[in-house]
Amino acid sequence: AQKVTQVQTEISVVEKEDVxxxxxxxxxxxxxxxxxxxQPPSGELVFLIRRNSFDEQNEISGxxxxxxxxxxxxxNFTITASQVVDSAVYFCALSEIQGAQKLVFGQGTRLTIxx
Amino acid sequence: xxxxxQDPRHKITKRGQNVTFRCDPIxxxxxxxxxxxxxxxxxxFLTYFQNEAQLEKSRLLSDRxxxxxxxxxxxxxxxxxxxxxxxxxxxxxxxxxxxRLGEAFFGQGTRLTVx
Numbered sequence: 001a002q003k004v005t006q007v008q009t010e011i012s013v014v015e016k017e018d019v020x021x022x023x024x025x026x027x028x029x030x031x032x033x034x035x036x037x038x039q040p041p042s043g044e045l046v047f048l049i050r051r052n053s054f055d056e057q058n059e060i061s062g063x064x065x066x067x068x069x070x071x072x073x074x075x076n077f078t079i080t081a082s083q084v085v086d087s088a089v090y091f092c093a094l095s096e097i098q099g100a101q102k103l104v105f106g107q108g109t110r111l112t113i114x115x
Numbered sequence: 116x117x118x119x120x121q122d123p124r125h126k127i128t129k130r131g132q133n134v135t136f137r138c139d140p141i142x143x144x145x146x147x148x149x150x151x152x153x154x155x156x157x158x159x160f161l162t163y164f165q166n167e168a169q170l171e172k173s174r175l176l177s178d179r180x181x182x183x184x185x186x187x188x189x190x191x192x193x194x195x196x197x198x199x200x201x202x203x204x205x206x207x208x209x210x211x212x213x214x215r216l217g218e219a220f221f222g223q224g225t226r227l228t229v230x
Contacts, residue, residue, distance in 0.1 A: 004157075033217045043204060045158070045221035091157050100171045101210065101217050102148060105157030 002027045004094050006106035013082055014114050021077045021109045023092030029053075034068065034075045035093040035103065045091070051075065052097075082113045119222035121207050127228045128197055135193045136225045140209030147190050148219060149182055151175065152204040161205075164190060165212070197229045 007022035025034065036048040049059065051068050059066045063080045079086055089110050093103040120139045128134050140147050145166050150158035161180070163171045166187035176182075179197075184190040194201055204226050208219040 035217075037221075042223060043226070044223040045206065045208075047218055047220060050218050093157075095217055097217070100163045101146070101219075102160040102163055102171065103150075103158070103208075103219060104160070107155070107157050 002029075002032075002094050002096075002104045004092050004104055004106035006090075006092055006109050008109045009107070010110045010112070012112040012114060015084055016081050018078060018080050019082050019111065019113075021079075021090050021092075021111065023075045023077070023106060025073050025075065025092070025094045027094060029096055031097045033095045033097060033101070035095070036066065036075075036077050037091045037093060037105075039089040039091060039108070041088075048077075079111075084113050084115055087111060087113045119207055119209050119220055121205075121222035121225050123225055124223060125226050125228075127230060130199060130229055131196055133193065133195045134197060134227065135191055136205055136207075136227075138190045138192070138207030138222060139188075140190070140207070141220060144209035144211050144220075145187065146210045146212060146219075147184055148208040148210075149190070149192050150206040150208065152206055152224070153202075158206055161192075194227075197227075199229045202227055202229045 003026040005024045013019050032053045034051045038046045065078045067076045089108045091108050092106045095101045122137045147164040149161040152158040162182050164184040179195045182192045204224045206224045208221045210219040
């Protein structure tokens with residue numbers, strides 16, 4: 001069975017601080033996808049990134065970066081120089097590569113950036 | 116086509132009534148998913164369509180729930196004889212089977228309140 005655990009339930013930081021959201025996963029599949037989604041107060045889940053399990057290269061997109069470590073089954077997300085607009089609930093998710101590719105989500109981390 | 120759209124955005128119903136939600140996916144996406152999200156939790160998979168075929172259903176989907184996707188376009192999710200435990204956000208997502216595999220794009224959801 002697949003499982004995703006987001007270590008922090010809530011994080012609160014002051015604007016411009018760096019913040020890391022931790023994600024640990026379990027799966028018996030040898031290949032899989034990992035994702036991060038952002039859910040602002042409006043409710044819509046916004047896709048941020050997808051990683052293939054066979055590609056452990058870290059990725060940076062602007063102020064966002066992701067650290068994938070297969071050896072520890074972790075896929076952590078860092079926001080550099082946080083802004084108030086980053087406040088949202090962030091979800092880590094896992095899916096199979098074959099078949100339905102349905103997403104298994106963690107319980108989410110509520111991130112609050114204070115001015 | 117700007118994304119996945121869901122209707123209605125909010126629904127309040129009395130216990131025992133039937134409700135139906137609609138999802139219009141991104142037009143070129145042949146995969147469509149329904150998820151349910153309760154307060155403070157990550158979304159949970161309910162069911163999956165590829166074109167008009169419903170290929171997978173979660174055990175969460177009791178016999179009071181039915182989903183259809185006629186002609187492989189929009190989808191409807193019906194809940195019969197609603198119960199208070201059905202109160203949740205119902206999210207629809209769509210994805211492609213070519214190109215950006217596994218990247219599901221979500222609608223804003225239908226928030227159901229059963230009173």
